[in-house]
Amino acid sequence: MMNHTQADRNQPNTTPAGLALAGVVSIGAVILTLAAGWGMSQAQQRFTPSDESTVLPTSEKPAGALLNGADYLAGRELYNAACSACHGANGQGVANLGKDLVRGKFPLALSDTGLAKQIIAGRPVTDPMNTTKIPMPPKGGRADLTDAQIGQIVVYIRGLQDPRRIPADLPEQAPTMLLASNRPGSAPATNDIVDPTASGYEASWVLEGRALYQSSCVSCHGADARGLPNLGKDLAQSGFVAKLDDEQMIAFLKKGRPVSDPENTTKVDMPPKGGNPALDDEKLESITVYLREVQALAAKSH
Ligand code: HEC
Ligand code: HEC
Structure with a gap:
Protein backbone atom coordinates (compact mmCIF):
# COMPACT_ATOMS: atom_id res chain seq x y z
CA MET A 1 0.00 0.00 0.00
CA MET A 2 1.30 3.41 -0.91
CA ASN A 3 0.55 6.01 1.66
CA HIS A 4 2.77 8.94 1.02
CA THR A 5 2.30 12.33 2.44
CA GLN A 6 3.67 15.48 0.88
CA ALA A 7 6.10 15.73 3.77
CA ASP A 8 7.75 12.35 3.39
CA ARG A 9 8.04 12.84 -0.35
CA ASN A 10 9.83 16.10 0.24
CA GLN A 11 12.49 14.53 2.39
CA PRO A 12 15.87 14.96 0.77
CA ASN A 13 17.70 11.79 -0.18
CA THR A 14 20.75 12.79 1.79
CA THR A 15 22.54 10.57 4.18
CA PRO A 16 22.91 11.21 7.88
CA ALA A 17 26.46 10.71 9.07
CA GLY A 18 27.61 7.65 10.91
CA LEU A 19 27.05 4.60 8.81
CA ALA A 20 30.47 3.12 9.21
CA LEU A 21 29.08 -0.37 9.47
CA ALA A 22 31.52 -2.88 8.08
CA GLY A 23 28.75 -4.55 6.09
CA VAL A 24 27.68 -1.31 4.50
CA VAL A 25 31.23 -0.56 3.43
CA SER A 26 31.71 -3.98 1.89
CA ILE A 27 28.47 -3.72 -0.07
CA GLY A 28 29.58 -0.26 -1.10
CA ALA A 29 32.80 -1.78 -2.42
CA VAL A 30 30.90 -4.36 -4.47
CA ILE A 31 28.76 -1.63 -5.95
CA LEU A 32 31.81 0.46 -6.71
CA THR A 33 33.32 -2.44 -8.62
CA LEU A 34 30.10 -3.01 -10.52
CA ALA A 35 29.45 0.58 -11.34
CA ALA A 36 32.86 2.07 -11.84
CA GLY A 37 32.93 5.81 -11.57
CA TRP A 38 30.42 6.12 -8.79
CA GLY A 39 31.52 8.23 -5.88
CA MET A 40 31.62 6.61 -2.47
CA SER A 41 29.06 9.08 -1.22
CA GLN A 42 26.58 7.77 -3.74
CA ALA A 43 27.23 4.17 -2.78
CA GLN A 44 26.77 5.13 0.85
CA GLN A 45 23.57 6.97 0.12
CA ARG A 46 22.15 3.85 -1.41
CA PHE A 47 22.81 1.84 1.72
CA THR A 48 21.84 4.14 4.50
CA PRO A 49 20.48 1.91 7.24
CA SER A 50 18.32 4.73 8.56
CA ASP A 51 16.61 5.21 5.23
CA GLU A 52 13.82 2.75 5.77
CA SER A 53 12.60 3.23 2.22
CA THR A 54 15.38 1.41 0.44
CA VAL A 55 14.90 -2.27 -0.17
CA LEU A 56 18.56 -3.05 0.28
CA PRO A 57 19.85 -1.21 3.31
CA THR A 58 21.02 -4.00 5.56
CA SER A 59 20.74 -6.92 3.21
CA GLU A 60 23.77 -8.27 1.42
CA LYS A 61 21.42 -9.88 -1.05
CA PRO A 62 20.28 -8.15 -4.23
CA ALA A 63 16.76 -6.75 -4.15
CA GLY A 64 15.59 -9.33 -6.66
CA ALA A 65 16.56 -11.89 -9.24
CA LEU A 66 19.13 -11.33 -11.97
CA LEU A 67 17.60 -9.21 -14.73
CA ASN A 68 17.08 -10.34 -18.31
CA GLU A 172 28.15 -2.27 -24.74
CA GLN A 173 25.24 -1.71 -27.11
CA ALA A 174 21.89 -3.30 -27.58
CA PRO A 175 21.66 -5.27 -30.83
CA THR A 176 20.45 -3.04 -33.67
CA MET A 177 17.27 -5.05 -33.81
CA LEU A 178 16.39 -3.77 -30.38
CA LEU A 179 17.41 -0.24 -31.23
CA ALA A 180 15.07 -0.30 -34.21
CA SER A 181 12.15 -0.78 -31.82
CA ASN A 182 12.91 2.61 -30.34
CA ARG A 183 11.30 4.51 -33.18
CA PRO A 184 8.31 6.59 -32.34
CA GLY A 185 5.35 5.23 -34.24
CA SER A 186 2.69 7.87 -33.80
CA ALA A 187 3.71 11.26 -35.00
CA PRO A 188 2.20 14.18 -36.87
CA ALA A 189 1.72 13.73 -40.55
CA THR A 190 4.90 12.70 -42.28
CA ASN A 191 3.05 13.13 -45.54
CA ASP A 192 2.97 16.89 -44.92
CA ILE A 193 6.68 16.79 -45.54
CA VAL A 194 7.19 16.38 -49.28
CA ASP A 195 9.43 18.01 -51.86
CA PRO A 196 9.36 20.88 -52.42
CA THR A 197 9.09 21.56 -48.68
CA ALA A 198 7.65 24.76 -47.23
CA SER A 199 11.09 25.66 -45.86
CA GLY A 200 13.02 24.79 -49.01
CA TYR A 201 15.13 22.12 -47.29
CA GLU A 202 15.24 18.63 -48.77
CA ALA A 203 12.34 16.52 -47.49
CA SER A 204 14.63 13.63 -46.52
CA TRP A 205 16.67 15.96 -44.30
CA VAL A 206 13.53 17.36 -42.69
CA LEU A 207 12.28 13.82 -42.02
CA GLU A 208 15.59 12.87 -40.44
CA GLY A 209 15.28 15.87 -38.12
CA ARG A 210 11.70 14.99 -37.38
CA ALA A 211 12.67 11.48 -36.23
CA LEU A 212 15.28 12.97 -33.89
CA TYR A 213 12.81 15.57 -32.64
CA GLN A 214 10.28 12.83 -31.94
CA SER A 215 12.67 10.96 -29.69
CA SER A 216 14.49 13.80 -27.93
CA CYS A 217 12.27 16.88 -27.84
CA VAL A 218 8.69 15.65 -28.04
CA SER A 219 8.39 14.93 -24.30
CA CYS A 220 8.60 18.63 -23.47
CA HIS A 221 7.64 20.44 -26.67
CA GLY A 222 4.82 18.17 -27.81
CA ALA A 223 4.23 16.11 -30.94
CA ASP A 224 3.20 19.19 -32.91
CA ALA A 225 5.99 21.38 -31.45
CA ARG A 226 3.34 23.72 -30.06
CA GLY A 227 4.67 23.31 -26.52
CA LEU A 228 3.23 21.58 -23.46
CA PRO A 229 1.77 23.28 -20.39
CA ASN A 230 4.37 23.67 -17.60
CA LEU A 231 7.05 22.18 -19.83
CA GLY A 232 8.68 23.26 -23.11
CA LYS A 233 7.65 26.31 -25.13
CA ASP A 234 5.94 26.55 -28.51
CA LEU A 235 8.63 26.11 -31.15
CA ALA A 236 6.36 26.39 -34.19
CA GLN A 237 5.76 30.08 -33.64
CA SER A 238 8.81 30.96 -31.57
CA GLY A 239 10.29 34.32 -32.57
CA PHE A 240 13.45 33.22 -30.82
CA VAL A 241 13.85 30.25 -33.16
CA ALA A 242 12.98 32.42 -36.17
CA LYS A 243 15.64 35.02 -35.41
CA LEU A 244 18.56 32.60 -34.87
CA ASP A 245 20.50 31.30 -37.86
CA ASP A 246 21.27 27.58 -38.04
CA GLU A 247 24.64 27.92 -36.37
CA GLN A 248 23.19 29.95 -33.51
CA MET A 249 20.41 27.41 -33.08
CA ILE A 250 22.91 24.56 -32.76
CA ALA A 251 24.86 26.59 -30.21
CA PHE A 252 21.66 27.27 -28.26
CA LEU A 253 20.60 23.61 -28.29
CA LYS A 254 23.99 22.54 -26.99
CA LYS A 255 23.72 24.95 -24.10
CA GLY A 256 20.03 24.77 -23.29
CA ARG A 257 18.51 27.34 -20.93
CA PRO A 258 18.57 26.55 -17.21
CA VAL A 259 16.19 28.22 -14.79
CA SER A 260 19.16 30.26 -13.57
CA ASP A 261 19.31 31.96 -17.01
CA PRO A 262 17.54 35.35 -16.90
CA GLU A 263 15.99 34.53 -20.31
CA ASN A 264 14.18 31.55 -18.76
CA THR A 265 10.54 32.43 -18.20
CA THR A 266 9.02 29.01 -17.43
CA LYS A 267 11.09 28.12 -14.34
CA VAL A 268 11.66 24.76 -16.02
CA ASP A 269 15.05 23.77 -17.42
CA MET A 270 15.68 23.41 -21.12
CA PRO A 271 18.44 20.80 -20.70
CA PRO A 272 21.55 20.94 -22.93
CA LYS A 273 20.73 18.95 -26.12
CA GLY A 274 17.30 18.32 -24.63
CA GLY A 275 19.03 15.94 -22.22
CA ASN A 276 20.28 13.61 -24.94
CA PRO A 277 24.10 13.75 -25.06
CA ALA A 278 24.07 11.52 -28.17
CA LEU A 279 22.94 14.48 -30.29
CA ASP A 280 26.03 15.70 -32.13
CA ASP A 281 26.20 18.87 -34.26
CA GLU A 282 24.99 17.05 -37.33
CA LYS A 283 21.92 15.71 -35.57
CA LEU A 284 21.21 19.09 -33.99
CA GLU A 285 21.41 20.60 -37.45
CA SER A 286 18.85 18.09 -38.73
CA ILE A 287 16.55 18.98 -35.83
CA THR A 288 17.03 22.66 -36.67
CA VAL A 289 16.08 21.94 -40.27
CA TYR A 290 12.94 20.18 -39.00
CA LEU A 291 12.06 23.23 -36.88
CA ARG A 292 12.47 25.46 -39.95
CA GLU A 293 9.90 23.31 -41.72
CA VAL A 294 7.57 23.33 -38.70
CA GLN A 295 7.78 27.13 -38.63
CA ALA A 296 7.24 27.45 -42.36
CA LEU A 297 4.17 25.18 -42.18
CA ALA A 298 2.79 27.11 -39.19
CA ALA A 299 3.24 30.41 -41.04
CA LYS A 300 1.47 29.00 -44.11
CA SER A 301 -1.53 27.82 -42.09
CA HIS A 302 -2.25 31.36 -40.94
C1 HEC B 1 12.99 18.25 -20.32
C2 HEC B 1 12.21 19.15 -21.12
C3 HEC B 1 12.77 19.61 -22.42
C4 HEC B 1 13.31 18.88 -23.45
C5 HEC B 1 13.50 17.36 -23.50
C6 HEC B 1 13.61 19.79 -24.48
N1 HEC B 1 13.29 21.06 -24.12
FE1 HEC B 1 13.50 22.75 -25.24
N2 HEC B 1 12.78 23.84 -23.69
C7 HEC B 1 12.32 23.36 -22.50
C8 HEC B 1 11.86 24.44 -21.69
C9 HEC B 1 11.27 24.33 -20.32
C10 HEC B 1 12.06 25.62 -22.44
C11 HEC B 1 11.73 27.03 -22.04
C12 HEC B 1 12.75 27.60 -21.08
C13 HEC B 1 12.42 29.04 -20.80
O1 HEC B 1 11.64 29.29 -19.86
O2 HEC B 1 12.90 29.89 -21.52
C14 HEC B 1 12.65 25.21 -23.69
C15 HEC B 1 13.03 26.10 -24.69
C16 HEC B 1 13.48 25.73 -25.93
C17 HEC B 1 13.79 26.64 -27.00
C18 HEC B 1 13.69 28.15 -26.94
C19 HEC B 1 12.30 28.56 -27.36
C20 HEC B 1 12.01 30.01 -27.14
O3 HEC B 1 11.07 30.49 -27.82
O4 HEC B 1 12.63 30.64 -26.30
C21 HEC B 1 14.16 25.88 -28.07
C22 HEC B 1 14.56 26.37 -29.45
C23 HEC B 1 14.09 24.50 -27.65
N3 HEC B 1 13.69 24.44 -26.36
C24 HEC B 1 14.37 23.42 -28.47
C25 HEC B 1 14.41 22.10 -28.04
C26 HEC B 1 14.83 21.01 -28.88
C27 HEC B 1 15.19 21.10 -30.34
C28 HEC B 1 14.81 19.88 -28.09
C29 HEC B 1 15.25 18.49 -28.45
C30 HEC B 1 16.61 18.35 -28.88
C31 HEC B 1 14.35 20.29 -26.77
N4 HEC B 1 14.13 21.65 -26.79
C32 HEC B 1 14.16 19.42 -25.71
C33 HEC B 1 12.28 22.04 -22.12
C34 HEC B 1 12.77 20.99 -22.87
C1 HEC C 1 9.18 15.96 -19.34
C2 HEC C 1 9.81 15.45 -18.16
C3 HEC C 1 9.65 13.98 -17.83
C4 HEC C 1 9.87 12.88 -18.65
C5 HEC C 1 10.28 12.89 -20.12
C6 HEC C 1 9.66 11.72 -17.82
N1 HEC C 1 9.32 12.10 -16.55
FE1 HEC C 1 8.96 10.85 -14.98
N2 HEC C 1 8.53 12.47 -13.82
C7 HEC C 1 8.65 13.78 -14.21
C8 HEC C 1 8.31 14.63 -13.09
C9 HEC C 1 8.31 16.15 -13.10
C10 HEC C 1 7.98 13.76 -12.02
C11 HEC C 1 7.57 14.17 -10.61
C12 HEC C 1 6.15 14.67 -10.55
C13 HEC C 1 5.81 14.92 -9.11
O1 HEC C 1 5.41 13.98 -8.45
O2 HEC C 1 5.98 16.05 -8.63
C14 HEC C 1 8.11 12.41 -12.52
C15 HEC C 1 7.85 11.28 -11.77
C16 HEC C 1 8.10 9.99 -12.19
C17 HEC C 1 7.91 8.82 -11.38
C18 HEC C 1 7.39 8.81 -9.96
C19 HEC C 1 8.56 9.05 -9.04
C20 HEC C 1 8.17 9.33 -7.61
O3 HEC C 1 9.06 9.21 -6.75
O4 HEC C 1 7.03 9.70 -7.34
C21 HEC C 1 8.32 7.75 -12.12
C22 HEC C 1 8.35 6.30 -11.69
C23 HEC C 1 8.75 8.26 -13.40
N3 HEC C 1 8.59 9.62 -13.41
C24 HEC C 1 9.28 7.49 -14.41
C25 HEC C 1 9.56 7.98 -15.70
C26 HEC C 1 9.98 7.14 -16.79
C27 HEC C 1 10.26 5.66 -16.72
C28 HEC C 1 10.09 7.95 -17.88
C29 HEC C 1 10.39 7.55 -19.31
C30 HEC C 1 9.46 6.67 -19.95
C31 HEC C 1 9.77 9.31 -17.46
N4 HEC C 1 9.45 9.27 -16.13
C32 HEC C 1 9.82 10.42 -18.27
C33 HEC C 1 9.02 14.25 -15.43
C34 HEC C 1 9.30 13.47 -16.53
Missing part, protein backbone atom coordinates in the same frame (compact mmCIF):
# COMPACT_ATOMS: atom_id res chain seq x y z
CA GLY A 69 20.07 -8.97 -20.25
CA ALA A 70 18.25 -8.32 -23.52
CA ASP A 71 15.42 -6.49 -21.76
CA TYR A 72 17.92 -4.52 -19.71
CA LEU A 73 19.78 -3.35 -22.84
CA ALA A 74 16.62 -2.50 -24.73
CA GLY A 75 15.31 -0.73 -21.64
CA ARG A 76 18.48 1.33 -21.46
CA GLU A 77 18.06 2.59 -25.04
CA LEU A 78 14.44 3.43 -24.38
CA TYR A 79 15.16 5.08 -21.05
CA ASN A 80 17.93 7.23 -22.55
CA ALA A 81 15.62 8.40 -25.30
CA ALA A 82 12.40 8.80 -23.33
CA CYS A 83 13.23 9.45 -19.69
CA SER A 84 16.80 10.64 -19.15
CA ALA A 85 16.05 14.26 -20.13
CA CYS A 86 13.96 14.64 -16.99
CA HIS A 87 15.31 11.90 -14.72
CA GLY A 88 19.01 12.05 -15.59
CA ALA A 89 21.26 9.52 -17.31
CA ASN A 90 21.83 7.79 -13.98
CA GLY A 91 18.16 7.95 -12.95
CA GLN A 92 18.94 10.11 -9.96
CA GLY A 93 16.73 12.98 -11.02
CA VAL A 94 17.35 16.40 -12.55
CA ALA A 95 16.91 19.61 -10.58
CA ASN A 96 13.66 21.33 -11.53
CA LEU A 97 12.59 18.35 -13.64
CA GLY A 98 12.01 14.67 -12.87
CA LYS A 99 12.45 12.95 -9.51
CA ASP A 100 15.08 10.46 -8.35
CA LEU A 101 14.03 7.00 -9.58
CA VAL A 102 17.01 5.21 -8.05
CA ARG A 103 16.87 6.23 -4.41
CA GLY A 104 13.33 7.61 -4.24
CA LYS A 105 11.08 5.74 -1.83
CA PHE A 106 8.16 5.54 -4.19
CA PRO A 107 9.70 3.77 -7.20
CA LEU A 108 11.64 1.41 -4.89
CA ALA A 109 8.53 0.37 -3.03
CA LEU A 110 6.39 -0.30 -6.09
CA SER A 111 6.13 -3.74 -7.69
CA ASP A 112 7.29 -3.99 -11.30
CA THR A 113 3.67 -3.83 -12.43
CA GLY A 114 2.96 -0.89 -10.17
CA LEU A 115 5.96 0.95 -11.53
CA ALA A 116 4.91 0.25 -15.12
CA LYS A 117 1.42 1.56 -14.35
CA GLN A 118 2.85 4.74 -12.84
CA ILE A 119 4.97 5.33 -15.95
CA ILE A 120 1.99 4.76 -18.24
CA ALA A 121 -0.26 7.08 -16.23
CA GLY A 122 2.27 9.82 -15.59
CA ARG A 123 1.36 12.41 -12.97
CA PRO A 124 -0.27 15.75 -13.82
CA VAL A 125 0.31 18.77 -11.61
CA THR A 126 -3.30 18.43 -10.43
CA ASP A 127 -2.47 15.08 -8.79
CA PRO A 128 -2.03 15.58 -5.02
CA MET A 129 1.06 13.30 -5.22
CA ASN A 130 2.71 15.85 -7.51
CA THR A 131 5.13 17.88 -5.42
CA THR A 132 7.25 19.44 -8.16
CA LYS A 133 4.46 21.34 -9.94
CA ILE A 134 5.92 19.90 -13.12
CA PRO A 135 3.94 17.25 -14.93
CA MET A 136 5.19 13.73 -15.55
CA PRO A 137 3.60 13.23 -18.99
CA PRO A 138 1.94 9.82 -19.55
CA LYS A 139 4.71 7.47 -20.78
CA GLY A 140 7.09 10.45 -20.49
CA GLY A 141 5.33 12.00 -23.50
CA ARG A 142 6.07 9.01 -25.72
CA ALA A 143 2.58 7.75 -26.57
CA ASP A 144 4.16 5.28 -28.99
CA LEU A 145 5.82 3.19 -26.26
CA THR A 146 4.22 -0.26 -26.01
CA ASP A 147 3.54 -2.06 -22.73
CA ALA A 148 6.42 -4.40 -23.55
CA GLN A 149 8.77 -1.43 -23.97
CA ILE A 150 7.59 0.10 -20.69
CA GLY A 151 8.35 -3.29 -19.12
CA GLN A 152 11.89 -3.11 -20.50
CA ILE A 153 12.31 0.38 -19.05
CA VAL A 154 11.23 -1.02 -15.67
CA VAL A 155 13.91 -3.71 -15.99
CA TYR A 156 16.50 -1.02 -16.69
CA ILE A 157 15.37 1.07 -13.70
CA ARG A 158 15.68 -2.02 -11.45
CA GLY A 159 19.28 -2.30 -12.62
CA LEU A 160 19.94 1.35 -11.78
CA GLN A 161 18.44 0.79 -8.34
CA ASP A 162 20.53 -2.30 -7.66
CA PRO A 163 23.42 -2.87 -10.08
CA ARG A 164 24.02 -6.32 -8.57
CA ARG A 165 20.97 -7.48 -10.52
CA ILE A 166 22.58 -6.59 -13.89
CA PRO A 167 23.92 -9.70 -15.62
CA ALA A 168 27.70 -9.69 -16.14
CA ASP A 169 29.32 -9.45 -19.58
CA LEU A 170 26.60 -7.50 -21.34
CA PRO A 171 27.59 -6.03 -24.70
